[in-house]
Amino acid sequence: MRFIICGAGGLGSVIGGMLARAGEDVTLVGRARHMDAIKANGLRISGIYGDFVVRENLSCVTHPRDAVGEFDLMILLTKAKDTETALSEAQAIRDRVRMVCSFQNGVGKEERLREWAGHDKVIGASTIEGGVLLEPGHTMAGLTTPTTAYFGELDGGITPRIEQVVAAFQKAGFGTRAVADIRQVLWEKLMQIGTASGWSVSTLGLPLTFPDGLEVREGAVNYIALARDFLKVYKAMGYEPQNFYAPMGQFREFDSLPLDQAVDLMMTVGARFRERAKASGETEGRTSMHQDLHRRRRMEVDVILKPYLDQAAELGIDVPVLEYVYGVAKVQDSVLAD
Template sequence: MKILVMGAGSIGSVFGGFLAEGGHEVTLVGRPWHMEAIQAKGLHISGIWGDHTVTNLRTLSSLPDEGGLDLVLLTVKSYQTRESVSELDRHILDPVPILSLQNGLGNLETIAEIVGPDRTLGGRVIFGAEIRNPGEVAVTVYADRVVVGPMRGSRFPARKTEEIAAAVDGAGIPCMATREIERYIWGKVLYNAALNAPASILEINYGKLLENESTKALMREIIVEAFAVANADHITLDWPSPEAYLEILFDRLIPPTASHFPSMLQDIRHGKKTEIDAINGAIARLGQKHAIPTPVNETLSGLVRFKESGRRNFFRESKKQNQ
């Protein structure tokens, strides 16, 4: 397949690198400092999936008019979705499917607004990666295989979904196809909603959230609201009740990652925009749509935005003082 990766940071580079190594024709579109290093030395992938150097990648820092593609992988931040897909729509000459491998809710709907639901696919990704140096990425953690599928209401052929999943899986990234991708995306959102905002606001690791009854109660309220919203949105979750999910979250999901700090906190500390509006913020927006109160998710979203904005202002003031 001829594949373009839009937003080739850590996750996009891993997908692009493995697919290129698997024999596919891959173009990465990303930040110049990363693309130039890959062009000069190849893409170096290290970590739990072994060491790889991939030299058969085409790299771009801006998107030209492009034809003959079979698939676009979208790996930009959720708040960049509309801008990126609009750019793709202007420059991609053929009606190819766009597979979102992003965090949070709302990405599929935004893509479908621009290119239509029949070209919109979603993916659930729960392995982690980071850019160590320009041109170098490391796969740091793996929880479960990637799941890909068309959004609800799409007429995208099941056979083509299976082909995409088989291509990813055959390249060395465990992957399967589904006709219920929203169920898998919501499963990841529940985890992120319960942990990321509270740990980022309090500036603690995930394990600390389990050590205090107040923070455990806060996580319960987040999940209760999220379940109510998901049910109203006709999403079939893998757990029959909030209590069933919370038991798994507290006993099985948090302990292995107890020492981890959320990437959301790292974004705040570095003066970057977070993806809160695609996680707790999205739950709150869907609550408004279905007339379901979500005061906890709404409040947490506001607090993260406050911290995020304050940190960006700090960085701007620091730059002014150093000029």
């Protein structure tokens, strides 16, 4: 298949690099320093998949107008704040793409893509895969789970085009599944990333990493308290937790276990995370939003935390922990640069 990734930074480079390594044809659209470094020396991927350089099947451009030919799938992977500019630039390829999706966090991005590309071209997609750009030409893959990506039709169901994309991702080494209700995956992923990111930004502050905060019991208690506010809303929307990205974010257990046991479980997840990070040489151990705080860049606070607050308001549900965490994140975000 032919892929074009608009916004090839930390995650887009991991996904694009792994697809290219598996023989898919990939065009990355990214910043000049990163694209030039890849053109000169190949794309280095380190972390959980090993340490290697991808040179074959990769084209690099800084603007979609320079991308050549037709594409089966365009993946939008800028941060949310850059979506409009990226889509405006991608007008140049809009008629040359067969399908469009986004792995950005959040809900609502698919509706924006439908306005941009037309209703039928857009498919639903979600991933927990993690990537951080360490330097131009070098990205680090930091997180995966046994099933790390999901695709599905936005109006429900699984079609041959969804199966084709799933097969390409499987071949690239990403455990991937087609699902009939991709919107549930998107909401549950937002609950998971919202809990992890909101907790990180409010509990860890700048220097600490994810496992640091879970080694302290009170930290894990905070984590479960926030997860349970998200769960109240998710369940009121008619969903039951499915643990799409187990063993990360075990929301079924957070929902059903007594508090003490749920806290124990989260402390175990933290310890496992620490072991994996040590084994892969990964040192950062932060969610994408916490990474932004660490690097003093604007965070995706309204994309990641606000949709659940809006749903809570609409459904008349009290979410005091989520409201508090949102307030902390907004204060932090107000002093960060774009």
